[in-house]
Amino acid sequence: MPTIAYVNGHFSPIEQATISIEDRGFQFGDGVYEVVRTYGGGAFRLHDHLSRLESSARAVSIPVPLSRTEWEALIREGLQRSRYGECLVYIQLTRGVAPRAHLFPSSAKPTVVMTFQEIPETGGALQRQGVPAVTLSDLRWGRCSIKSLNLLANVLAKQEASDAGALEAILVKDGLVTEGCSSNVCLVKDGNIVTPPLSDQLLAGVTRAVVLELARKNGIVVEEREVSEEELTRADELFLIGTTIEVLPVSRLNGVPVGERVPGTVTQAVRDAFQRCILSETGGEPG
Ligand SMILES: Cc1ncc(COP(=O)(O)O)c(C=O)c1O
Structure with a gap:
């Protein structure tokens, strides 16, 4: 079963997922992220994680391009596609793609990346x-x-x-x-x-x-x-x-x-x- 990735509207196996080398996440670490995990296939405290994602993004002036309902639907879809027992969901949101310059680009669209990785069974x-x-x-x-x-x-x-x-x-x-x-x-x-x-x-x-x-x-x-x-x-x-x-x-x-x-x-x-x-x-x- 491949690990699933989501990049700006598209799901794919992680090996096929790509972002531009001009993405500001890569160039400057100009982005924020979240890590959520599932139990029984359901994301634990998803609202708390999405709230923190929104407040991290607000703190660095990155617009959040998805509503709560959209995040939830995408995460549900990613979990269904991954078909792992339990998943770690990494969500990354960057300021987007633009020619390299420190100042905020005027027209970049934020990049949304998610991966749905298997949590190995450790028995605690x-x-x-x-x-x-x-x-x-x-x-x-x-x-x-x-x-x-x-x-x-x-x-x-x-x-x-x-x-x-x-x-x-x-x-x-x-x-x-x-x-x-x-x-x-x-x-x-x-x-x-x-x-x-x-x-x-x-x-x-x-x-x-x-x-x-x-x-x-x-x-x-x-x-x-x-x-x-x-x-x-x-x-x-x-x-x-x-x-x-x-x-x-x-x-x-x-x-x-x-x-x-x-x-x-x-x-x-x-x-x-x-x-x-x-x-x-x-x-x-x-x-
Ligand atoms: C630096 C740091 N502090 C604390 C935490 C714990 O945060 P949470 O309980 O939301 O996973 C994390 C989690 O990755 C972290 O990276």
């Missing part, structure tokens, strides 16, 4: 064992709340983490934790969840919003406040959250074991609540 192995993470300097720009295509600093940090045997880099700016390269970060101290507050320094994760709401509903105190790197190293539990990883415990930070067992009690409670939420909203089994 990583989520049970936890993963190693390292802290690294956050070298990104000042508007990380925009889900922009400019991911070079994330790519470099993720590679550095991987070279150090870790799965994620937790980024630190001016001594304070921001987020992971592709995740939000929570620590647990004395039974409370602590996570950096929303700001220009981090993405307002869809998973973050769901998880924090579920935690509060389950009687867990959630503190959204600044977290120092030093506080991170003293955490009882540490976990990463995001669309693709769901709730992922960190087993070692900079080579040092985190807490007494993985997953810790609070992490497990949050994960269980998240899984119940997925099941009730989509009818699909969590990953």
Whole structure:
């Protein structure tokens, strides 16, 4: 079964999908994106992802060429065409094709690209064992709340983490934790969840919003406040959250074991609540 792509009105197998080399997404990273996943074949929290896509696009003055209904219909069609069990849907929206010049082109039409990729069945192995993470300097720009295509600093940090045997880099700016390269970060101290507050320094994760709401509903105190790197190293539990990883415990930070067992009690409670939420909203089994 081929992976399906959608480019500006046309579905095709991904190998046949092309965009112009003058696309500003390629030339400048001048675009925004979203990643959505399915459970039971249905996209989880699609409205939240489309809202964020619209606000990212608004923040960089890229007109969104499709209505909510049109996005939904296209995503449904892509999922049907892909026929995978569960999919990751990547949506990319760029300022369009124009001769290379920094200024916004006066007449470019935004480019819409989507891919529908299979999510391999893992049985949640990583989520049970936890993963190693390292802290690294956050070298990104000042508007990380925009889900922009400019991911070079994330790519470099993720590679550095991987070279150090870790799965994620937790980024630190001016001594304070921001987020992971592709995740939000929570620590647990004395039974409370602590996570950096929303700001220009981090993405307002869809998973973050769901998880924090579920935690509060389950009687867990959630503190959204600044977290120092030093506080991170003293955490009882540490976990990463995001669309693709769901709730992922960190087993070692900079080579040092985190807490007494993985997953810790609070992490497990949050994960269980998240899984119940997925099941009730989509009818699909969590990953
Ligand atoms: C930098 C960054 N932070 C946080 C997240 C988590 O966001 P979400 O839960 O919406 O997937 C992601 C997801 O890709 C990300 O790239």
